[in-house]
Amino acid sequence: MNILLLGSGGREHALAWKIAQSPKTDQLFIAPGNAGTASVGTNIPLDATQFESIKLFVVENDIDIVAVGPEAPLVNGIHDYFLDDPVLQNITVIGPQKASAMLEGSKCFAKEFMQRHGIPTATYKSFNDGNLEEGYVFLEQINPPYVLKADGLAAGKGVLIMDNLQKAKETLTEMINGAKFGEASSTVVIEEFLKGIELSVFVLTDGLSYKIFPEAKDYKRIGEADTGLNTGGMGSISPVPFACEKFMQKVENEIIIPTIEGLQQDNLPYKGFIFFGLMKVDDQAYVIEYNCRMGDPEAESVIPRLKSDLVELFEAVGNNNLDSTTLEIDERYATSVMLVSGGYPESYEKGKIIEGTGNVSNCILFHAGTSLDVEKDEIKTSGGRVIAVTAFGNSMDEALQNTYVNVEHIHFEGKYYRHDLGFDLHTNS
Ligand code: AMP
Ligand code: GLY
Numbered sequence: 001m002n003i004l005l006l007g008s009g010g011r012e013h014a015l016a017w018k019i020a021q022s023p024k025t026d027q028l029f030i031a032p033g034n035a036g037t038a039s040v041g042t043n044i045p046l047d048a049t050q051f052e053s054i055k056l057f058v059v060e061n062d063i064d065i066v067a068v069g070p071e072a073p074l075v076n077g078i079h080d081y082f083l084d085d086p087v088l089q090n091i092t093v094i095g096p097q098k099a100s101a102m103l104e105g106s107k108c109f110a111k112e113f114m115q116r117h118g119i120p121t122a123t124y125k126s127f128n129d130g131n132l133e134e135g136y137v138f139l140e141q142i143n144p145p146y147v148l149k150a151d152g153l154a155a156g157k158g159v160l161i162m163d164n165l166q167k168a169k170e171t172l173t174e175m176i177n178g179a180k181f182g183e184a185s186s187t188v189v190i191e192e193f194l195k196g197i198e199l200s201v202f203v204l205t206d207g208l209s210y211k212i213f214p215e216a217k218d219y220k221r222i223g224e225a226d227t228g229l230n231t232g233g234m235g236s237i238s239p240v241p242f243a244c245e246k247f248m249q250k251v252e253n254e255i256i257i258p259t260i261e262g263l264q265q266d267n268l269p270y271k272g273f274i275f276f277g278l279m280k281v282d283d284q285a286y287v288i289e290y291n292c293r294m295g296d297p298e299a300e301s302v303i304p305r306l307k308s309d310l311v312e313l314f315e316a317v318g319n320n321n322l323d324s325t326t327l328e329i330d331e332r333y334a335t336s337v338m339l340v341s342g343g344y345p346e347s348y349e350k351g352k353i354i355e356g357t358g359n360v361s362n363c364i365l366f367h368a369g370t371s372l373d374v375e376k377d378e379i380k381t382s383g384g385r386v387i388a389v390t391a392f393g394n395s396m397d398e399a400l401q402n403t404y405v406n407v408e409h410i411h412f413e414g415k416y417y418r419h420d421l422g423f424d425l426h427t428n429s
Pocket of ligand 2: 218232233291294295296297298
């Protein structure tokens with residue numbers, strides 16, 4: 001089979017690495033990819049949001065499966081574009097249609113969906129230009145911290161949490177009237193603050209049945225002990241020690257099954273990954289957010305634990321027979337530490353030479369922001385998150401040790417990473 005994978009981050013390298021291992025894969029293309037994906041497939045300089053050029057490529061190269069890494073092409077309707085075109089409609093697209101991708105594309109849509117289907121989530125109200133005054137009243141009625149969320153996509157930055165009531169009111173005004181996040185914050189969800197510990201749960205579905213992939217914990221803040229600014233993710237750990245069988249069963253019964261059934265009841269077709277961002281409060285799980293794709297940097301620890309053939313699973317999603325497949329999971333821990341550019345998530349320099357990638361052992365490197373300088377045969381940094389180092393272990397600590405040993409072998413000017421992954425998991429296991 002010929003496969004086209006859309007995206008360019010660490011998640012896409014992890015998916016490409018896995019797809020390339022399948023005996024079913026003839027040719028793998030990644031658009032646009034990075035220096036890492038170039039080692040397992042062919043990078044092509046296509047923009048994932050330019051559907052017409054994707055069509056030309058797909059037809060010319062006889063593509064059977066298009067797997068979509070990031071959310072933007074899905075929210076923009078790439079799956080619908082394929083279904084609406086007689087030439088493309090039989091090609092399997094991994095990623096939901098636009099209407100279903102709104103689970104990620106609109107917080108209001110997701111909250112209404114959860115309310116309709118009895119899925120546990122923080123209580124909330126939504127506000128816009130028409131009822132801004134009611135928003136101030138609502139803020140006065142609830143307890144801090146105040147959680148304000150831009151309704152639309154805001155590159156992971158649209159959630160603001162603050163303790164001060166006056167500041168919350170000002171922020172609400174800035175979001176709605178001042179277009180703080182552009183059109184994305186013309187509507188704002190204000191919700192109850194949930195105090196607990198987060199985890200990410202992933203499901204692959206063909207819309208009828210589903211397979212639960214390994215869960216993971218990601219580390220979003222730049223600083224040790226979860227301090228400082230939010231980032232795209234500083235690393236991940238899978239499995240999550242506190243996600244015991246009993247808890248995961250509860251997640252399946254109270255969240256996963258009602259979500260799949262809810263999609264069916266609402267006539268929302270869904271083929272692809274559902275990412276459940278959960279908060280565990282005591283023994284109860286609440287949905288903080290849905291995403292319509294795999295997580296990044298969760299994929300870098302989750303995908304290596306998948307023993308089953310990912311292409312076979314994707315094929316089953318296309319054929320509506322995912323229920324006939326089995327998921328085999330590596331029982332070991334996988335931990336993944338992201339090396340980032342100095343200064344990230346604020347301003348940082350690019351184009352730094354990356355050295356030492358050949359000196360690692362017993363680990364997997366997933367490139368995120370890297371590019372290949374073909375003339376000089378050098379790999380250079382091209383983004384904030386540069387490279388994820390993933391290693392296995394029989395315990396979380398052993399996996400972390402194997403990961404951190406290798407982290408030391410890779411060098412580029414300004415390299416930064418968190419030394420404390422897993423710090424919050426010892427007391428919760
Ligand atoms: P989201 O983009 O909805 O995942 O929110 C970003 C981050 O904000 C989450 O990963 C949580 O750490 C935090 N967050 C979001 N909603 C809540 C909430 N209701 N209570 C506590 N923290 C939250
Ligand atoms: N790790 C969070 C995300 O992929 O959105």
